[in-house]
Amino acid sequence: MAANRILVAMSGGVDSSVTAALLVKAGLEVVGVTMKTFCYQDTPAHSRTCCGLDGILDARRVADTLGIPHYVFDVEKEFTRDVIDDFVAEYARGRTPNPCVRCNANTKFGDLLRRGRALGCDGIATGHYVRSFRVDDGRAGLLRGLDRAKDQSYFLWGLPPELLPLLHFPLGALTKPEVREQARQLELVTAEKPESQEICFVPTGDYRDLLRKRLTPRHPALEPGPIRHVDGHLVGEHNGYAGFTVGQRKGLGGGFAEPHYVIRVEPATRTVVVGPQEALNSSRVRVNDLNWFHGPPEPGEELRVQxxxxxxxxxxxxxxxxxxxxxxxxxxxxxxxxxxxxxxxFRGDELVGGGRILAA
Known part of the structure; x- marks a missing residue:
């Protein structure tokens, strides 16, 4: 579907800045939008999150340079419901969430485009390193970015299939150094800006700070519990299972003859189970919360999974x-x-869908 007016999600980073610039260069009508996703009152002034106040200001400066309109959409209510609440609930269940997937599946694309339609936009673009394609029968889909070091298709399996024909990813065939060089040539203020490092709504860098604020007092996820070896014997005590994830080595204490890791978390008994590396191996995986772009795979089909x-x-x-x-x-x-x-x-380089890991 050919878009006449494209909304660009501008985080204030170099990738989304160059995305907007490339679309302007291509002669398209571009509208820049930055999401206000949460309250910034506790955010450090120069936080390296992707959605902080610095990001909004930098996005506006880039939009001014490119000569395009720029808006800030307040999506705090939707973002809290779909991303932050889910993040907290998952840790409370002893699981390790991926909030970027939830944001992409809900806020960054669907919610933005719904609001963008009021501005006359019929397409949406982001700075993800992923390629989109369309074929003659009208089918649209996503391919891995050519720069495998930056490929971000992993984060996009949850996109609503009906959005695929409306998506634009100008950076999908570029490398990060090429993107920065484009930004330098255009003299964009974000050309040398470092990449965001933290979860945007956890500016302290410690997600447990957020859990302490949002979970009820004395929630089991933050209460002490046993650390047990896979063979059943008691190893020690932890101060909250929400601080542990499968594969973690830090915080387990010493006294092991070989390195030990978190093997699983058992919320019902507040137990963190640890063991040697070989206990971490899994050959079977069960996945739920599924999303398929063009129908599910067939039983017996050979695919690739990340x-x-x-x-x-x-x-x-x-x-x-x-x-x-x-x-x-x-x-x-x-x-x-x-x-x-x-x-x-994936089928080859094509992303066909995905889900959340339930068990292994």
Whole structure:
């Protein structure tokens, strides 16, 4: 679908700045929008989050340079409901969430485009390193970014399928150094801006600070509990299972003959189970909260799955799939397959969907 007026989600970083610039250069009518996702009163003045006050100001400066209108949309209510509340609930359940996936699936695309239609926009663009495609039969989809070091398709499996024909990703065929060089040539204020490092709504860098604010006093996730070895014996005590994730080594105490890691979290008994590295291996994965762009895969189909950000994709066979559950066997066992994290599913370079890891 050819878009006449494109809304660009501008975080105030170099990627979204160059995205807007490339679309302007292509002769398209561009509207810049920055999301106000949460209250900034406790945010450090120069926080390196993607959605802080500095980001809003930098996005506006870039929009002025490019000669495009810029708006700030207050999406705090939607973002809190769909991202922050889910983040807190997942940690309370002993799982490790991925808030960027939730933001993309809800706020950054769907909520923005609904508001953007009031501005006459019929397409949306972001600075993700991913490629979009369209074929003659009208099918639209997503491919990995050409720069595998920056590819962000893993974070986009939750997008509503009906949005795919409306999406634009100008950076999908570029590398990060090429993007920065484009920004320098255009003299954009964001050209040398460092990448955001924290979860945007956790500016302190410690997600437990947020949990303490939003969970009820003496919530079990923040209360002491046992640390047990996989063989059952008591190793020690922790000060809240929400501070642990599968594969974690820090904070487990000493006295082991070999390195030990978190193997699983058991919220019902507030237990953190630890063991040696070989206990982290999983060859089967169960996934729920599924989303497919063009229908689910077939049982027996061989696909590739990515089980965490920056991890390589690995071959997997579909053992069973229905509307709410996907069961996979991995060709080779993988370390630290973590409940709550995303399982992105690919056919070659094409992202076909995914879900959240339920168990391994």
């Amino acid at each position: 089980l965490r950000h920056r991890a390589p994709d690995v071959p997997a066979r579909v053992d069973a799939v229905d509307a709410s559950d996907l069961q996979l066997t991995l060709a080779t066992p993988q370390l630290a397959v973590t409940p709550g994290q995303s399982c992105a599913v």
